[in-house]
Amino acid sequence: MSPDPSPRRARYPLRLRRRPVRWERQVPTWRQARPAVITGALQRALARPSGNWFVVGATADVTSTRPLSGTVAGTEVVVWRDARGRLVGGPGQCPHLGAPLADSPVRCGTLVCHWHGLSLDGSAYVGWEPLPVHDDGVLVWVRLDAVGGEEPTRAPVVPVRPAPAASVHAVWTGVGTCEPRDVVANRLDPWHGAWLHPYSFVDLTVVRAPGDGQDDDTFVVDVSFRLARRVVVPVRAEFTAPEPRTVLMRITEGEGVGSVVETHATPLGPDGLGRPRTAVVEAVVATSQRPGFALARALAPALRPLMRTAAGRLWRDDLAYAGRLRDLRERGMKEKGTTMAKNTESRKNTKDTKDTRHAENTNETGNGKGEKLVQGDEVTWNSHGSTTEGTVEGEITRRTEAAGRTVDASPDDPQYEVRSAKSGKPAVHDPSALRKKRTGD
Numbered sequence: 397m398s399p400d401p402s403p404r405r406a407r408y409p410l411r412l413r414r415r416p417v418r419w420e421r422q423v424p425t426w427r428q429a430r431p432a433v434i435t436g437a438l439q440r441a442l443a444r445p446s447g448n449w450f451v452v453g454a455t456a457d458v459t460s461t462r463p464l465s466g467t468v469a470g471t472e473v474v475v476w477r478d479a480r481g482r483l484v485g486g487p488g489q490c491p492h493l494g495a496p497l498a499d500s501p502v503r504c505g506t507l508v509c510h511w512h513g514l515s516l517d518g519s520a521y522v523g524w525e526p527l528p529v530h531d532d533g534v535l536v537w538v539r540l541d542a543v544g545g546e547e548p549t550r551a552p553v554v555p556v557r558p559a560p561a562a563s564v565h566a567v568w569t570g571v572g573t574c575e576p577r578d579v580v581a582n583r584l585d586p587w588h589g590a591w592l593h594p595y596s597f598v599d600l601t602v603v604r605a606p607g608d609g610q611d612d613d614t615f616v617v618d619v620s621f622r623l624a625r626r627v628v629v630p631v632r633a634e635f636t637a638p639e640p641r642t643v644l645m646r647i648t649e650g651e652g653v654g655s656v657v658e659t660h661a662t663p664l665g666p667d668g669l670g671r672p673r674t675a676v677v678e679a680v681v682a683t684s685q686r687p688g689f690a691l692a693r694a695l696a697p698a699l700r701p702l703m704r705t706a707a708g709r710l711w712r713d714d715l716a717y718a719g720r721l722r723d724l725r726e727r728g729m730k731e732k733g734t735t736m737a738k739n740t741e742s743r744k745n746t747k748d749t750k751d752t753r754h755a756e757n758t759n760e761t762g763n764g765k766g767e768k769l770v771q772g773d774e775v776t777w778n779s780h781g782s783t784t785e786g787t788v789e790g791e792i793t794r795r796t797e798a799a800g801r802t803v804d805a806s807p808d809d810p811q812y813e814v815r816s817a818k819s820g821k822p823a824v825h826d827p828s829a830l831r832k833k834r835t836g837d
């Protein structure tokens with residue numbers, strides 16, 4: 397249904413959109429984006445083996461003097477290069493008194509604890525046991541059998557990438573309030589691309605989805621990457637989930653065939669409010685057969701920040717999407733929402749598309765007084781006689797410390813943690829004190 401031709405490689409990489417369609421006039425995708433298809437693909441992804449491997453971060457962040465550290469499901473880990481340049485790693489707590497080894501320097505391949513000087517060369521020492529680690533050249537992985545609970549494997553499931561000598565890569569990392577499955581679910585919904593990210597994607601058509609009479613679990617998507625208002629790069633891309641915490645996008649036609657975007661979701665552990673946090677580590681590995689790509693490779697140091705900026709912009713919205721999925725699940729409303737979607741779908745032949753779209757895109761939830769709010773909602777409240785604007789960070793349903801005080805909340809009497817847009821400071825308010833902002837407020 398794309399108004400432009402198929403994305404085969406053209407003489408020039410860029411194209412002018414011949415018949416640009418306004419955002420609100422593009423074909424709605426909600427009928428194709430059936431919850432059952434997305435959930436089915438997600439469940440099959442979650443059932444694939446990972447061998448208990450988790451992405452920690454970018455290979456480039458392990459330097460000769462600093463380790464790379466991270467938290468996986470509440471377990472601190474640290475990795476560095478030993479005297480022979482091999483990646484080594486293990487628990488991120490010093491075996492002496494528990495110093496954070498993330499803050500310790502590496503000297504000649506030895507990690508030296510900055511509290512009392514205990515040295516680790518990567519082998520077992522006074523209670524510190526190394527963990528299996530893997531460097532795939534772009535990303536660093538650690539194997540945590542106690543966390544994964546699966547049959548361990550010798551190496552992680554690393555997607556096939558373009559050859560390093562013919563590619564440019566960049567890694568972006570962000571954190572969301574959600575679980576890894578929410579990140580994967582977001583990526584297994586290609587239909588949202590041109591609706592949620594119109595600044596990056598236009599003319600998106602899902603050519604094939606799992607369940608379309610195909611055996612494999614691949615989504616095939618025609619989409620144009622938007623570089624300027626009408627200047628686009630059309631491609632065909634395939635989305636797959638090779639393991640439970642990875643979604644792979646590979647360009648199969650058009651510019652940059654073979655380029656991949658790998659999205660890896662690593663569980664970090666709960667935040668101060670008990671909500672799950674997940675790190676998204678996204679590796680973009682771009683390649684092109686164009687002669688000019690050699691120049692692009694030479695410019696890689698300058699290109700990487702741009703690639704990261706593009707990924708960060710998309711993930712701002714996608715992490716809100718993933719956080720919302722988690723929030724709905726938490727509130728037990730996911731099933732209800734699915735039922736609503738089914739009911740709406742059953743009416744699809746009798747309901748005018750425009751009306752339905754209007755209903756879906758219009759916020760019709762009350763006047764804001766005491767209503768249910770979710771992470772990311774923009775709200776206002778009165779503070780010292782004036783109106784303050786901010787964003788909901790989360791619901792508090794138990795007695796906890798937040799915004800510098802003890803909050804006495806319960807499931808029947810929840811409070812909301814909000815962050816002021818002006819001061820950036822957190823605050824906690826009763827639902828009745830918060831007013832949800834509406835379009836036009």
Ligand code: FES
Binds near residue numbers: 490494512514
């Ligand atoms: S805590 Fe690391 S040497 Fe004492």
Ligand SMILES: [Fe+2]
Binds near residue numbers: 582588589593710
């Ligand atoms: Fe997205």
